[in-house]
Amino acid sequence: MTHSTKANALREQGVEAVRQNSKQPHFSPKTSMAHTASVGLQHVSGEARIDSRVLAGHLGNKHQTVRELLTDYADDFRQLGILRFQTGEIRGRGQPERYALLNEDQAYLLLTYSRNTAKVRQLKVRLVQAFRQARQAQDLTQTEYLPTYHALHEEISALAAGSTNERFVHVNVNKLVNKAVGIEAGQRDRLDLPRRSLVVAAQFLASMAMRGATDRKDGYSKVKIALERLGVTLLEGGPHA
Incomplete structure (x- = not known):
């Protein structure tokens, strides 16, 4: 298997992992509604962005899976703007964690790698509203x-x-x-x-x-x-x- 073929296989595995995780019932309908009721945006140099950890939480995925997907498909995301990676602490552990601050288009692209479940559709609506208000x-x-x-x-x-x-x-x-x-x-x-x-x-x-x-x-x-x-x-x- 060539290096290129291996890379493509890993990318497809990352996409499938996000899809499969987004199918799992991590939240009850009531909890899901409360969790996605507001989407926190950050402003970086006058531009609204969303933390990849926040998106992972809304999707019910492990952030590591989302981060690996962003890394594997980095070239795709960079076509939509600067892909800003930051380093912060893992909540409750004090350990360094790498995360991304995504612009509006990058956030929507990430959601295209998830199955179009009710949870994902609801998150898309919340993102549209949040970025519009921004x-x-x-x-x-x-x-x-x-x-x-x-x-x-x-x-x-x-x-x-x-x-x-x-x-x-x-x-x-x-x-x-x-x-x-x-x-x-x-x-x-x-x-x-x-x-x-x-x-x-x-x-x-x-x-x-x-x-x-x-x-x-x-x-x-x-x-x-x-x-x-x-x-x-x-x-x-x-x-x-």
């Missing part, structure tokens, strides 16, 4: 979030110009925005579309409030009042009211 969030970031963010902080700079406390005004106004929409510091990059839209609205209101201020202290006070009103409105009606 694109919408990215569009919102470019067209609305960043412009309102910069407009707000330009107003702050104009009022606090020359003050040694200018940096703290920027930080404290950001805290007011976060509090108004119910998020913590560091969460903005991971917000879903509704919450990101609320941040845009809060930044716009804060910017408008700043424009009528006489100095940075007055500006902060006006922003605080405007955003407290927004926060009360959201608490009473909820973000989807």
Whole structure:
């Protein structure tokens, strides 16, 4: 058997292993629904990607099987973008584990190597929804979030110009925005579309409030009042009211 023939045989075995594993009832229907209810994406250099370990879990496969499939068919996956392998710890063991962060097309390609079971079809739907929302969030970031963010902080700079406390005004106004929409510091990059839209609205209101201020202290006070009103409105009606 030639080297090429052996390689092809190993690849086919990897595909069949994924197919066979995806047929096994690893989850009850109830557990499967809960497990695939949300698909966690990561953002790498502004691009939404999914961890191969997450996909393996949704498929009910061992991650080693999925990783070997990605390695065997690496050339196929690289035709759809950079195949990003990372090294992390195996959960609960502290041992190094190699995994891949797949883009949208690569994730769909991986699923083509699985039998089209109800579980796989459901995962495809979840992936379509997750990646679509990621694109919408990215569009919102470019067209609305960043412009309102910069407009707000330009107003702050104009009022606090020359003050040694200018940096703290920027930080404290950001805290007011976060509090108004119910998020913590560091969460903005991971917000879903509704919450990101609320941040845009809060930044716009804060910017408008700043424009009528006489100095940075007055500006902060006006922003605080405007955003407290927004926060009360959201608490009473909820973000989807």
